[in-house]
Amino acid sequence: MDNAGTILIVDDIPDNLKVLGEMLELAGFDVRPALSGEIALRAVEASAPDLILLDIQMPGIDGYETIRRLKANEMTRNIPVIFVSAAQDVEYKVRAFEAGGVDYVVKPFQEKEVLARVRAHLQLSKLEYLKREISERKRAEEAMRESEARLRAVSDNLPESMIYQLIREPDGKMRFEYVSAGVERLHGVCADAVLRDPAVLYGQIFEEDAPALAAAEDASFNSMGTFNVVLRRRLPNGEVRWSQFFSQPRRLPGGRMTWDGIEIDITERKRAEEEQEKLQAQFNQAQKMESVGRLAGGVAHDFNNMLGVILGYVDLCMSQTDSAQPIYASLEEIHKAAKHSVELTRQLLVFARKEAVAPKVLDLNETVSSMLKMLQRMIGEDIRLEWKPDASLWPVKVDPSQIDQILANLCVNARDAIADVGKVIIETGNCTFDEGYCANQTAFVPGEYVRLAVSDDGLGMDKETQAQIFEPFFTTKGVGEGTGLGLATVYGAVRQNRGFVNVDSEPGLGTTFSIYLPRYAGDAVQTPAASAAEPATRG
Secondary structure: OOOOOEEEEEOOOHHHHHHHHHHHHHOOOEEEEEOOHHHHHHHHHHOOOOEEEEOOOOOOOOHHHHHHHHHHOOOOOOOOEEEEEOOOOHHHHHHHHHOOOOEEEEOOOOHHHHHHHHHHHHHHHHHHHHHHHHHHOOOOHHHHHHHHHHHHHHHHOOOOEEEEEEEEOOOOOEEEEEEOOHHHHHHOOOHHHHHHOOHHHHOOEOHHHHHHHHHHHHHHHHHOOOEEEEEEEEOOOOOEEEEEEEEEEEEOHHHOEEEEEEEEEOHHHHHHHHHHHHHHHHHHHHHHHHHHHHHHHHHHHHHHHHHHHHHHHHHHHHHOOOOOOHHHHHHHHHHHHHHHHHHHHHHHHHHOOOOOOOOEEEOHHHHHHOOHHHHHHHHOOOEEEEEEOOOOOOOEEEOHHHHHHHHHHHHHHHHHHOOOOEEEEEEEEEEEEOHHHHOOOOOOOOEEEEEEEEEEOOOOOOHHHHOOOOOOOOOOOOOOOOOOOHHHHHHHHHHHOOOEEEEEEOOOOOEEEEEEEEEOOOOOOOOOOOOOOOOOOOO
16 A cells, blocks of 8 residues: 555554554554654654644643644644544643644544544645645746646545635635535535535525634634634535534735635534434433432332331231220321331332342233223223234233333323323334344343333423433422332333333323333243132231
8 A cells, every 4th residue: 555644643652652553554654653742853853744643641741832842843834733632621622723733633533533634634734735836836837737636636536525715805705716526525516606606505504503603714814723613514405414624724915815624524423422422321321220229229128127117016006906096096097108108118129129029921911901991990081091912922021010010100100191181002012122223222132022112192201301200209290199109110120120111202292111021032831820818817
């Protein structure tokens, strides 16, 4: 592979030098490492590289001082410097560009992004060199034409990029003096149309992004600093893409000004960043729920022990008190309250996955069918209950009482979400998740699952509410109308059976809770009917 250019990498960490060096060498670049700013300055004096990748925080002279000395030297001031740093604060980036850096890459970096930026800035550097060469050969008209041809060949073939020269007239009007062929790939319009009317490109920018563009142009015009801005654009076919613009301003005779720059399509990078943020949010939520579950389990366990003592003493007092005495009614109320508290702690233990369960191989359709009458009474006559079973449903292994809990809590929530009349749909089905799908879902595990879904056409929920619904004691109901443990119990029961829950809801469009339970891989075993209980032994 031909040498694509010489790159000097400056970093005080050998592993960083090795990773960047191997990546660039595979791409065809001649790589030179330097472990400090002092070594880098001596290396540049001996042989100037085409581009420098410079770390900021280093012992001795840091990256800012290194670039300052490079820019102060007539022989090295034009070498493009890309800062590569783990510092993400805006202050670091602003200072880097003010010092003369042409770009800023944040560690950990993406290989494609680094290579694209290196190639783009090498091409920009070559373009600047070509322009200087052209100006020096004004008398040689043939040489100038050849240089222009070389310039267009380079700029027109930059991947996912467009080279441009933008002129600002003394009256503030903007026009494009030059755009490369990449304008068709990036914007879906021809270069001639852009040269005739800059509104062809400016019109693609989102209206809410226009103030940021104007502010960046004015700042670059007033300070003669590097123009660097990220904008969204809507193509003629309706597709939305992201672009990052880099350019360096120059003053021209007659009060005019030009920006020689490059536009790079960063849509894939933006999508990757958004996906990373989504995954991080899901991971944080999972961690939070796990922590809350451990806390809830510990509290419930200790509270249960105290409730056992309370119930024991109340039962003892009631056995020694005549039911006709007024205090007996008070003891009964204490007993009821303690029993209710036991139920609350049991739900907390389910959420924390610390309650003992007795899983059985079930046909979920039969289990749900046996509950339909009870569920219809629970949601009321004004709400229609629809049952949509999958005839070829796979078996699952789960405690039947947990299915009862899950359906009862979800149906009660569905009832409360419906203001007047409406419907609740319960359905079952089989589904399979592969690794590609599960990669974007933190709690999901590849495999075969049985889906149990409860949908309603009620009020729906916004994203903020959805983020909290499985937290213990979180409720949107009024005081005294709910404990906030219903969905926490559902979550705990599902996770206890190695399943997961998905919520799909929009305000005003209803809600669907989808429960996914692992398919039972063994032989299906019919659960025997429960025999009549033996009378309790007295005494």
